[in-house]
Amino acid sequence: MIADLEAAWRARRSIRAFRPDPVERTTITRMFAAAQAAPSWCNVQPWRATVTLPPATHRLAEALVAAARTGLPHAEIPFPLDYPPPYKEHRQACGVALYQAMGIGRDDKARRYDAWLRNYALFDAPHVAIVACDRRLGPYAYVDVGVWLGYVLTAAAALGLATCPMASVAAYPEPLRAHLPLADTDVVLFGLAFGYADDAAPANTCRTSRAPIEANVTFVEDLVDRRG
Numbered sequence: 617m618i619a620d621l622e623a624a625w626r627a628r629r630s631i632r633a634f635r636p637d638p639v640e641r642t643t644i645t646r647m648f649a650a651a652q653a654a655p656s657w658c659n660v661q662p663w664r665a666t667v668t669l670p671p672a673t674h675r676l677a678e679a680l681v682a683a684a685r686t687g688l689p690h691a692e693i694p695f696p697l698d699y700p701p702p703y704k705e706h707r708q709a710c711g712v713a714l715y716q717a718m719g720i721g722r723d724d725k726a727r728r729y730d731a732w733l734r735n736y737a738l739f740d741a742p743h744v745a746i747v748a749c750d751r752r753l754g755p756y757a758y759v760d761v762g763v764w765l766g767y768v769l770t771a772a773a774a775l776g777l778a779t780c781p782m783a784s785v786a787a788y789p790e791p792l793r794a795h796l797p798l799a800d801t802d803v804v805l806f807g808l809a810f811g812y813a814d815d816a817a818p819a820n821t822c823r824t825s826r827a828p829i830e831a832n833v834t835f836v837e838d839l840v841d842r843r844g
């Protein structure tokens with residue numbers, strides 16, 4: 617079983633160009649039903665996903681593109697202003713990999729802007745889930761939503777669906793709140809574009825790397841007094 621999971625996780629990647637065909641409603645339901653198994657603190661199950669179907673997805677994308685073209689980003693949970701090392705290097709490498717895949721040069725500001733705007737066009741996905749969480753629960757509930765997202769991504773991969781989690785859409789909450797039934801007590805965390813991958817699209821050839829586990833996991837065998 618672990619080998620199956622490892623293979624699924626290695627094969628998964630963010631997809632940034634989708635075919636227009638919608639996903640069957642039963643498949644969408646199965647993906648989210650599978651992810652309901654995710655654990656959460658005290659089993660509060662705080663994830664709230666508002667899922668668009670065509671033609672709503674396209675209409676929402678139009679509203680998001682208009683907002684992104686004309687307004688400044690202002691997410692309900694502020695984005696980081698700065699990424700210290702080593703996060704900065706990881707972030708830059710991810711950007712370089714994507715622009716290289718798309719054949720966009722470092723100084724090609726016009727094409728970089730267009731690539732950024734593709735986020736708001738939802739990469740032409742037939743569906744987006746706008747994911748929110750009750751703000752009264754605080755940061756630990758956001759952890760729960762992150763765990764749930766991992767389950768959704770894994771279930772999607774197992775069902776042959778392509779996905780792209782998108783913090784970018786959270787930067788323009790007005791069109792989301794203007795058109796979707798989002799509770800005032802909820803905070804918008806991210807979007808999740810999903811559908812079927814356009815395998816011919818250059819953006820979908822992007823591959824990211826991962827640090828070795830030593831960068832992220834520390835083993836402690838003997839306790840050392842660190843109090844100085």
Ligand SMILES: Cc1cc2nc3c(=O)[nH]c(=O)nc-3n(C[C@H](O)[C@H](O)[C@H](O)COP(=O)(O)O)c2cc1C
Binds near residue numbers: 629710735781
């Ligand atoms: C919470 C979250 C938000 C993300 N937001 C965006 C986004 O706004 N736009 C985008 O193109 N990718 C976004 N991504 C995708 C990441 O860039 C991607 O997961 C990372 O570079 C690793 O690549 P991989 O998913 O292909 O393995 C997001 C991923 C997560 C988990």
